[in-house]
Amino acid sequence: MTSITVRAPRSESSGSDFARLSREIADAGLLGRRPGYYTLRITAVAGLYATGWAAFALVGRSWWTLAVAAFLALVFGQVALVAHDVAHRQVFRRRRASEVSGRIAGAGIGMGYGWWQDKHTRHHANPNNEDLDPDVAPDLLVWSQDQARAATGLPRLVGRWQAFLFFPLLTLEGLNLHVSSGRAVANRSLKHRALDGVLLSAHCVAYLTALFWVLPPGMAIAFLAVHQGLFGLYLGSLFAPNHKGMPILKGDDRPDFLRRQVLTSRNVNGGWFTDIALGGLNHQIEHHLFPSMPSPNLRKARTLVRRYCEELGVDYLETGLITSYRQALTSLHQAGAPLRHDRVPA
Numbered sequence: 341m342t343s344i345t346v347r348a349p350r351s352e353s354s355g356s357d358f359a360r361l362s363r364e365i366a367d368a369g370l371l372g373r374r375p376g377y378y379t380l381r382i383t384a385v386a387g388l389y390a391t392g393w394a395a396f397a398l399v400g401r402s403w404w405t406l407a408v409a410a411f412l413a414l415v416f417g418q419v420a421l422v423a424h425d426v427a428h429r430q431v432f433r434r435r436r437a438s439e440v441s442g443r444i445a446g447a448g449i450g451m452g453y454g455w456w457q458d459k460h461t462r463h464h465a466n467p468n469n470e471d472l473d474p475d476v477a478p479d480l481l482v483w484s485q486d487q488a489r490a491a492t493g494l495p496r497l498v499g500r501w502q503a504f505l506f507f508p509l510l511t512l513e514g515l516n517l518h519v520s521s522g523r524a525v526a527n528r529s530l531k532h533r534a535l536d537g538v539l540l541s542a543h544c545v546a547y548l549t550a551l552f553w554v555l556p557p558g559m560a561i562a563f564l565a566v567h568q569g570l571f572g573l574y575l576g577s578l579f580a581p582n583h584k585g586m587p588i589l590k591g592d593d594r595p596d597f598l599r600r601q602v603l604t605s606r607n608v609n610g611g612w613f614t615d616i617a618l619g620g621l622n623h624q625i626e627h628h629l630f631p632s633m634p635s636p637n638l639r640k641a642r643t644l645v646r647r648y649c650e651e652l653g654v655d656y657l658e659t660g661l662i663t664s665y666r667q668a669l670t671s672l673h674q675a676g677a678p679l680r681h682d683r684v685p686a
Contacts, residue, residue, distance in 0.1 A: 358598040374634040378431045388415045409563045413570035416449045421619030428631045447539040452521030468604040471591035488678045503673035513572030582624040584668035601628040607658035
């Protein structure tokens with residue numbers, strides 16, 4: 341893992357750097373809502389969702405249903421991206437509208453909205469902080485050599501070759517999403533956990549009933565494996581380029597807000613197709629600086645943010661998609677080095 345090094349800004353104290361950038365972004369009108377865009381996007385995604393399930397019913401007992409499973413995996417990923425934007429209040433200004441819409445979207449893919457929102461909020465506050473960011477907490481994988489040295493059990497075994505296992509393991513991410521959402525319902529501190537539990541249960545019952553009602557058991561299981569596996573792979577591939585392979589912080593290592601967000605994030609360059617496939621999260625630096633900015637405005641904000649970072653001497657990383665995966669895998673391989681070299685006592 342790399343460590344953060346920050347050159348001194350040319351002007352202003354660190355504490356006011358973000359305030360100045362925020363004024364520039366606001367003056368450019370980039371924080372305003374985009375109701376037309378989101379009406380079109382949500383309608384399109386909802387239409388694709390309905391089309392996918394209609395195709396599932398029409399294809400019926402045919403192995404072509406696995407092609408439908410692959411299609412629905414992509415659609416589920418797009419629904420997750422809509423839920424992400426809704427949760428950040430990019431779509432609706434009012435909290436209640438955001439929560440209702442987010443829960444509907446979450447229910448459509450079997451995700452507990454309250455659990456995910458809490459987890460994602462903590463990630464945004466302290467990205468890539470191994471003590472505070474749940475996305476880099478040691479679980480099945482280890483994200484730093486310190487975590488590797490402390491690893492036991494399955495993480496110790498997987499961590500040795502985690503860079504090679506990363507993408508295969510992503511096929512389990514859809515299942516992990518459902519399991520983690522279900523576990524969170526038992527947490528009494530989770531707000532609206534009863535509602536989330538009902539919605540999650542309703543999704544699982546409806547989903548499994550549809551599969552085993554329309555398809556014979558073997559085909560239903562194959563559909564479930566393809567659909568959930570590809571959904572997990574797509575979902576994990578959406579988020580892996582954003583922070584994996586970027587500097588890891590510790591609890592007492594907290595740069596100011598602007599540097600904390602920029603230096604731990606990576607942009608992925610590309611055109612309109614990249615924006616659609618990654619839901620605008622390819623502009624991860626801008627998203628982390630301005631979480632409520634509508635995703636279609638992030639590309640426009642990029643020019644201002646990049647120039648501003650250059651003026652301050654703050655590293656601004658932007659790569660191609662393949663390069664971002666290579667950097668993430670290289671970082672994972674380095675993090676697991678102590679396990680391969682048997683530096684951890686048995």
